[in-house]
Amino acid sequence: QVQLVESGGGLVQPGGSLRLSCAASGRILNIYDMAWYRQTPENQREMVATITRGSSTNYADSVKGRFHISRDNAKNTVYLQMNSLKPEDTAVYYCKAGIRTYSMGSGASDYWGPGAQVTVSP
Numbered sequence: 001q002v003q004l005v006e007s008g009g010g011l012v013q014p015g016g017s018l019r020l021s022c023a024a025s026g027r028i029l030n031i032y033d034m035a036w037y038r039q040t041p042e043n044q045r046e047m048v049a050t051i052t053r054g055s056s057t058n059y060a061d062s063v064k065g066r067f068h069i070s071r072d073n074a075k076n077t078v079y080l081q082m083n084s085l086k087p088e089d090t091a092v093y094y095c096k097a098g099i100r101t102y103s104m105g106s107g108a109s110d111y112w113g114p115g116a117q118v119t120v121s122p
Contacts, residue, residue, distance in 0.1 A: 001026050001027070002099055003024070003025050003026055003111075004023070004024050004095055004111050005022065005023055005114070006020060006022045006093065006113045006114070006115060006116035007022075007023075008020040009116030009117045009118045010118070012118075012119070012120055013120070014085060014120055014122060015085065016120070017081070017083045017084075017085065018082045019079060020079065020082070020093055021077060021078075021079050022034075022036075022078045023075065023076060023077045024097055025076065026101065027101050027102045027103065028101060029100045030099070031053065031073070031100075032053055032097075032099070032100070033050055033052050033098045034097045034098075035047060035048075035051070035069075035095070035097075036049050036050075036069060036078070036080045036095055037096060038092065038094070040091045040092075047060055048060050048063055048080070049080060051069045051071050051078065053071075053073065055070070055071065057069055063089075066083050066084045066085075067083070068081040078097070080093070082118070086120060087121060088120075089120050090118060090119050090121070092116065092118075093116050093118050094114075094116075095113045098110055
């Protein structure tokens, strides 16, 4: 079994910063692309940032220059540093990882964390 667990969410004032972490655990052979998504009650889940195993990154236009995604392959962990937060960044943030487990012959499957609430409000 594989588990992803997010941490670091919370309440912050506009202009503030938060750092999310997502750690994967279980019988993991390899982790490929990792990503952060977010979802509000009104909107579909949207991609925020992605990072390959080689640390190539991609960001949604709405967060470019404010958010930074990184990963520690030795710790099976992905991070999202969020700066200059705005009220419209309020959402549940989910991490996703493409993982090959020891029981897989080939390929990988996508796993999701349960989500972390981020609220940006005065």
